[in-house]
Amino acid sequence: MSAELAMPAAEEKKEFWRWQENTWIEEGMDWRDAKVITCGIDVGSVSSQAVIVCDGVLYGYNSMRTGNNSPDSATNALKGILDKSGMKLEDIHYVVGTGYGRVNVPFAHKAVTEIACHARGANYMGGSKVRTILDMGGQDCKAIHCDERGKVTNFLMNDKCAAGTGRGMEVIADLMQIPIANLGPRSFDVETEPEAVSSICVVFAKSEALGLLKAGYTKNMVIAAYCQAMAERVVSLLERIGVEEGFFITGGIAKNPGVVKRIERLLGIQAVETKIDSQIAGALGAALFGYTLMQKQAAKG
Amino acid sequence: MIANYGYKDGSGEYYISIDTDNCIDCAAGRACLTACPKEMFEIITDDYDDEVACVKKNFTRTLAFDCADCKPAGGYTTLPCISACTPGAIKHSW
Numbered sequence: 001m002s003a004e005l006a007m008p009a010a011e012e013k014k015e016f017w018r019w020q021e022n023t024w025i026e027e028g029m030d031w032r033d034a035k036v037i038t039c040g041i042d043v044g045s046v047s048s049q050a051v052i053v054c055d056g057v058l059y060g061y062n063s064m065r066t067g068n069n070s071p072d073s074a075t076n077a078l079k080g081i082l083d084k085s086g087m088k089l090e091d092i093h094y095v096v097g098t099g100y101g102r103v104n105v106p107f108a109h110k111a112v113t114e115i116a117c118h119a120r121g122a123n124y125m126g127g128s129k130v131r132t133i134l135d136m137g138g139q140d141c142k143a144i145h146c147d148e149r150g151k152v153t154n155f156l157m158n159d160k161c162a163a164g165t166g167r168g169m170e171v172i173a174d175l176m177q178i179p180i181a182n183l184g185p186r187s188f189d190v191e192t193e194p195e196a197v198s199s200i201c202v203v204f205a206k207s208e209a210l211g212l213l214k215a216g217y218t219k220n221m222v223i224a225a226y227c228q229a230m231a232e233r234v235v236s237l238l239e240r241i242g243v244e245e246g247f248f249i250t251g252g253i254a255k256n257p258g259v260v261k262r263i264e265r266l267l268g269i270q271a272v273e274t275k276i277d278s279q280i281a282g283a284l285g286a287a288l289f290g291y292t293l294m295q296k297q298a299a300k301g
Numbered sequence: 302m303i304a305n306y307g308y309k310d311g312s313g314e315y316y317i318s319i320d321t322d323n324c325i326d327c328a329a330g331r332a333c334l335t336a337c338p339k340e341m342f343e344i345i346t347d348d349y350d351d352e353v354a355c356v357k358k359n360f361t362r363t364l365a366f367d368c369a370d371c372k373p374a375g376g377y378t379t380l381p382c383i384s385a386c387t388p389g390a391i392k393h394s395w
Binding site: 112113151153155159 | 303304305
């Protein structure tokens with residue numbers, strides 16, 4: 001028997017970390033009626049979003065995984081929303097780039113930091129009562145304070161390690177072989193809340209998780225331990241700048257109830273809820289920055 | 302705005318905070334730029350079109366090491382950047 005025949009058929013590798021990419025437009029709106037159309041492009045380290053705002057109101061967005069090239073990621077993100085809406089790039093009056101790859105958005109008129117954009121986006125999504133924002137991004141984490149208009153008053157960012165970031169959760173999803181969207185709900189399916197694993201380093205957390213599995217922990221208990229570690233990590237960041245009422249979470253992790261509920265428990269406050277996808281906050285803020293700039297230009301004549 | 306540059310790792314918290322409200326229209330003539338032996342500060346136009354000081358990006362993940370020479374162990378009793386910033390905009394967390 002040849003070696004080739006002896007080998008079992010290769011199984012298709014499942015990507016448990018792969019989160020849902022999506023495109024949405026407001027069906028009740030017609031962009032052709034808008035006087036000012038602005039676009040925000042957020043090229044993050046893990047995901048890229050394009051958001052279209054018509055006269056200061058969210059019209060649509062496209063959220064997808066960032067590729068290995070920032071200009072292409074920005075172009076692809078925009079193409080998704082343009083294709084769905086029938087819009088062309090020429091129809092957009094102003095484009096603002098933000099995120100890790102903001103300076104590499106080829107068609108952007110201006111680049112604004114993701115800190116300012118997330119504050120502005122959270123202000124739109126959660127209303128003027130939002131004062132403290134936690135952005136749990138793909139490879140960094142930010143704690144932001146803002147005023148009633150969404151202007152940043154205090155911020156800090158931790159981009160030195162992946163603990164407390166979306167990438168850390170992707171690593172655990174792959175390790176557990178459980179789709180990333182199921183991690184949060186499964187983390188509550190435990191009889192007793194386990195101790196948190198390492199909250200300092202994803203690599204250590206991964207090896208600790210493996211050790212727990214070998215020690216007889218169920219997968220759900222390990223997930224619960226990781227969600228708790230993540231919550232403790234970001235809460236320690238938040239405590240440095242303080243947490244005020246009007247707490248809002250942006251970024252992909254905001255969709256994981258296992259982390260969100262544990263953060264709320266540690267802080268003793270409820271996060272402001274929104275129906276808008278938390279992952280688009282940065283791009284939405286960028287589009288709104290563009291709208292404000294257009295208004296200022298119009299006022300100047 | 303309080304801008305915190307730095308990180309937290311297993312060994313501690315290392316942040317340089319800059320109060321940009323005290324930094325705009327600097328009364329010290331941007332003395333921080335020359336006071337820091339490692340020239341860690343630069344002037345940028347922030348997202349709200351204000352000219353303010355910030356810590357250069359290539360130092361934000363290594364502050365514990367970069368600032369070590371100016372701490373008491375290096376023979377200083379006060380940090381050069383904090384002494385130079387007479388408006389009191391700069392603070393260290395450690």
